[in-house]
Amino acid sequence: MASKLTTSNRAGWAFALPGFGLIALFIVVPFFFAFYLSLTNQRLISPNPTEFVGLENYRNLLSISVLSIEPEVDETGALIRDADGNLAYPRVRTFTRDNPDYPQYAGMREWFRWHSGDTAKVVVATDVVFWKSLRNTLMFVLVVAPVQGALALGLALLINQKLRGINIYRAIYFMPVVVSIVVVSLLWRFLYAEEGLLNSILSAFSFGLFEGRDWLGDENTALGAIKAMSIWQAVGFHMVIWLSGLQTISPTLYEAASIEGASKWQTFRYVTWPGLRNTAVLVLIVITMQAFALFAQIDVMTNGGPLDSTTTVVFQAVERGYGKQDISGGSAISVILFLLVLSISLIQRYLTREK
Amino acid sequence: MAAITQDNHGLRLIMRYVVLTLIAIIFMFPLVFMVMSSFKPDLQLLRDTSSIRAFLPVGDLSFDNYRDASSRVPIGTFVFNSVLVTGVTVLLSLLACSLAAFSFVFLNWKGRDVLLSIILATLIVPFETIAIPLLLLVSQMPWIGLEGFQVGWLNTYRVQIIPWIADGLTIFLFVQYFKDLPRDLIEASRVEGASWLQIYLKVVMPLAGPVIATAAILKFLVMYNQYLWPLIVVQQETYRPVMVGLQYFFQLNTAWGEIMAYLTIITVPVLAFYLVLQRAFIASIASTGVKG
Numbered sequence: 154m155a156s157k158l159t160t161s162n163r164a165g166w167a168f169a170l171p172g173f174g175l176i177a178l179f180i181v182v183p184f185f186f187a188f189y190l191s192l193t194n195q196r197l198i199s200p201n202p203t204e205f206v207g208l209e210n211y212r213n214l215l216s217i218s219v220l221s222i223e224p225e226v227d228e229t230g231a232l233i234r235d236a237d238g239n240l241a242y243p244r245v246r247t248f249t250r251d252n253p254d255y256p257q258y259a260g261m262r263e264w265f266r267w268h269s270g271d272t273a274k275v276v277v278a279t280d281v282v283f284w285k286s287l288r289n290t291l292m293f294v295l296v297v298a299p300v301q302g303a304l305a306l307g308l309a310l311l312i313n314q315k316l317r318g319i320n321i322y323r324a325i326y327f328m329p330v331v332v333s334i335v336v337v338s339l340l341w342r343f344l345y346a347e348e349g350l351l352n353s354i355l356s357a358f359s360f361g362l363f364e365g366r367d368w369l370g371d372e373n374t375a376l377g378a379i380k381a382m383s384i385w386q387a388v389g390f391h392m393v394i395w396l397s398g399l400q401t402i403s404p405t406l407y408e409a410a411s412i413e414g415a416s417k418w419q420t421f422r423y424v425t426w427p428g429l430r431n432t433a434v435l436v437l438i439v440i441t442m443q444a445f446a447l448f449a450q451i452d453v454m455t456n457g458g459p460l461d462s463t464t465t466v467v468f469q470a471v472e473r474g475y476g477k478q479d480i481s482g483g484s485a486i487s488v489i490l491f492l493l494v495l496s497i498s499l500i501q502r503y504l505t506r507e508k
Numbered sequence: 509m510a511a512i513t514q515d516n517h518g519l520r521l522i523m524r525y526v527v528l529t530l531i532a533i534i535f536m537f538p539l540v541f542m543v544m545s546s547f548k549p550d551l552q553l554l555r556d557t558s559s560i561r562a563f564l565p566v567g568d569l570s571f572d573n574y575r576d577a578s579s580r581v582p583i584g585t586f587v588f589n590s591v592l593v594t595g596v597t598v599l600l601s602l603l604a605c606s607l608a609a610f611s612f613v614f615l616n617w618k619g620r621d622v623l624l625s626i627i628l629a630t631l632i633v634p635f636e637t638i639a640i641p642l643l644l645l646v647s648q649m650p651w652i653g654l655e656g657f658q659v660g661w662l663n664t665y666r667v668q669i670i671p672w673i674a675d676g677l678t679i680f681l682f683v684q685y686f687k688d689l690p691r692d693l694i695e696a697s698r699v700e701g702a703s704w705l706q707i708y709l710k711v712v713m714p715l716a717g718p719v720i721a722t723a724a725i726l727k728f729l730v731m732y733n734q735y736l737w738p739l740i741v742v743q744q745e746t747y748r749p750v751m752v753g754l755q756y757f758f759q760l761n762t763a764w765g766e767i768m769a770y771l772t773i774i775t776v777p778v779l780a781f782y783l784v785l786q787r788a789f790i791a792s793i794a795s796t797g798v799k800g
Contacts, residue, residue: 159695164704165617172608173623175674179642180630186641308531316524324786325532328539331782333733335751336771340538343557350541353558389535390793397794446634449735467636474640475740487637494632 184491191485197478210485217278220248220258224271232271242273249277283486285461286469289376293383293465294444301384302436305391306429310421312392313399323396327389334386338453341382345369345454369455372462379450379463387443391436398432399425434505438498445494466490537563543776546573546768553765573769580766581756582745583773590749590774593668594731600673601727602720608674609682610708614694624683631676636736642671643740663744672731678723685719685796686712721792732778750774 191210195203224240225233233241249258261277264284268274278284312323329337344350345368352365368378402425410420448467451457457464457472464472466486474483540563545553547569556562577583611617612624646661661667689712697707713720735751742748751774757767782789 159614159698160616161704162617165611165615165620168611168615168704168708169608169617169620169623171604172674172679173627175604175670176627176630176676176679179645179671180633180638180675181626183638183641183645184630184633186645187638190641311528311531314524316521316528319528320787322528322532323790324783326535327786327790328535328779328782331729331778332539332775333735333751335733335735335754336542336775337538339754339767339771340542343541344538346557348554348558350557350559350562385535393790393793396790400794442632442634446636448634448636452736467634470637471639471736475643480640480644483640487640490637491633494634498632 187484187487190481191488193481195481195484197475197480206481210481211489212279213482214280214283214485214489216261216280217264217276217284218257218261220245220275220277222248222273222275224273240271245275245277282461282464283466283469286457286464286466289462289464290445290447290466292376293380293447294441296380297383297444298437298440300380301388301391301440302433304384305388305436306395308388308392309395309399310425313396326392329386330390332386334449335453337382337386338450341378342369342454345378370459372460375455375459375463379447379454383444383447383450387440391440394436394439395429395432398429402428434501437505438501441497441501442494445490445497466493539775539779542768543772545765546772547571548573548765550763550765553768573763573765574773576763577757577766577769577773580763581753581770583753583770585746586748586750586753587774589665589747590732590734590751593665593734593749594728596665597669597672597731598724598727600669601675601678602723604674605678605723606682606713606716606720607708609679609686610712612679612683613686614691614707614712615704627676627679629676631680639736639740646671646741662741663747665747667741668734668738668747668749671737672734678727681719681723681726681796682716685716689715718792718795721788722796725789725793 192205192207193203194201194206194209222242222245224242227233235241245263248255249261252258258277261279262281264276264278264281266273266275308326312319312326346352347365347367347370349368351368352363355363356365366374368374406424406428407420410424415423446467447465448471451463451465451468452471455463457468467490470483470486470490472483473479473486541557544563544565545556547565548556549568549570549572552567556567561567608627612620646667648659649661651658651661651664651666661670693711694707697711702710733751734749738747738749738752739755742752753770753774754767757763757770
């Protein structure tokens with residue numbers, strides 16, 4: 154197809170250069186710079202010269218292992234139990250602090266534990282906060298991507314009816330997209346507060362049975378609250394993308410389905426859904442990317458707390474790189490996130506490829 | 509019989525509107541709360557949050573919060589900065605990204621596919637993860653301006669504009685849209701002796717209305733809502749944009765009424781603009797959103 158008419162190296166480069174040059178300078182170069190920094194001990198302000206430390210930052214972030222701890226026994230060999238009948242275990246720190254028998258656990262801390270028989274299996278990591286941020290980010294993506302995608306599709310189907318005034322509803326559903334996530338996060342802090350509206354509503358509907366809670370202050374509900382708000386804010390955008398997909402499906406297909414006597418579900422299953430394939434791929438990829446970048450909500454609403462239950466990978470990258478001036482550590486987190494997003498998008502592309 | 513189906517139909521219609529309206533309330537209530545609260549004194553605002561009164565213009569209403577907020581922060585300066593930075597970036601972005609996309613779609617040249625792949629690969633790099641290396645970079649970057657040669661871009665407008673001009677998404681949107689334009693049109697103009705610049709200006713861009721609108725809207729939202737970047741590169745009040753202004757309200761004792769007034773000032777104009785243009789707004793995003 155390379156016709157002579159359209160071949161021009163000079164014009165081609167000249168037209169592409171402003172856009173490509175800016176992207177190279179302000180995205181590609183900083184990205185490789187981050188990669189380089191992650192191999193050093195660079196700090197924002199430091200009296201010592203920068204040194205090359207190889208993979209040490211990555212080792213500090215990623216080191217994790219499982220420690221098996223046997224319960225304590227007395228002189229006779231019987232298990233020691235406390236007043237409640239629970240087994241007593243030696244403290245984790247006896248293994249991880251200055252213990253020459255276990256150099257591989259030096260400096261690690263407990264993340265969580267489970268029991269296998271009488272043995273306690275303790276997961277220890279050098280950087281527990283980072284692992285929590287990884288877990289939180291993945292949990293956020295795993296919940297938000299499918300739920301937001303599905304709700305957006307539901308809204309798109311709802312709004313795709315021919316009803317008087319439907320445009321007004323469509324406009325309202327899209328409205329939160331126009332508002333800054335910083336503003337939205339601030340507003341929702343009120344709704345989630347202990348004396349806030351959400352508690353009043355739940356209490357009213359449960360006839361006072363529901364006791365108010367501080368949604369963002371409780372480690373069991375904080376991340377869930379942020380998920381709900383994030384979906385609320387962005388679902389309208391994906392509704393519009395679904396809507397555009399719906400409108401590309403030919404009306405004759407629906408007529409045919411109705412002549413054949415297809416039920417509503419059958420029509421959706423065999424006409425609508427196959428027609429939305431490309432849209433589905435796009436929506437899934439876009440939501441996943443956005444979910445991995447979760448930052449502003451955390452920064453405004455919880456600062457990663459309580460007890461690191463809402464901290465995310467991007468939040469950690471910024472917090473360390475800028476807040477704690479640990480530029481090399483923050484950069485290593487950025488690189489890990491990039492590799493994670495890259496592999497997930499490759500997997501998604503593979504799973505959704507045209508067969 | 510006919511009457512019964514008629515009733516049934518009417519009932520179902522009403523049910524549909526009830527569902528639509530309930531959902532609409534879910535999407536609107538935080539914003540209604542924001543506007544209503546901006547007129548209430550702090551004590552009443554906090555007391556009202558636990559009841560339906562939070563959404564009603566009741567009690568002791570006044571413009572005091574607006575007066576106090578504008579004496580606490582230079583709102584005019586911040587709005588001006590945001591509008592300037594946003595406006596300039598959107599315009600330059602449309603220009604640079606459409607030119608690049610034009611070249612990627614219509615021209616054949618060495619290195620084209622490699623460059624396009626690099627640009628598309630940047631789509632999976634969240635900005636926050638390169639913010640700090642970028643900060644180090646711009647703090648050392650040279651500049652030749654009216655005042656002569658300088659080093660360092662911190663505390664300027666350019667540091668808020670130039671890094672944001674080109675991005676993978678905008679180029680991607682233009683590329684997708686240009687791909688669907690008839691190539692014969694371009695080749696025909698070429699045969700007639702039109703230069704590439706003429707084809708870009710006179711043939712392609714006049715056909716690109718919907719994608720220009722979409723790209724402009726998305727860029728506008730990104731730029732007007734900038735938070736992290738100006739927070740770390742702008743320490744001087746003179747260059748601060750609106751979102752960073754929020755920081756001023758969280759010192760010592762938080763004045764919630766003033767915050768609500770400030771949020772209303774920076775949000776409502778955008779919302780109003782959106783509501784006036786919502787048809788075109790949504791239609792343009794929908795028309796460029798998906799292509800196989």
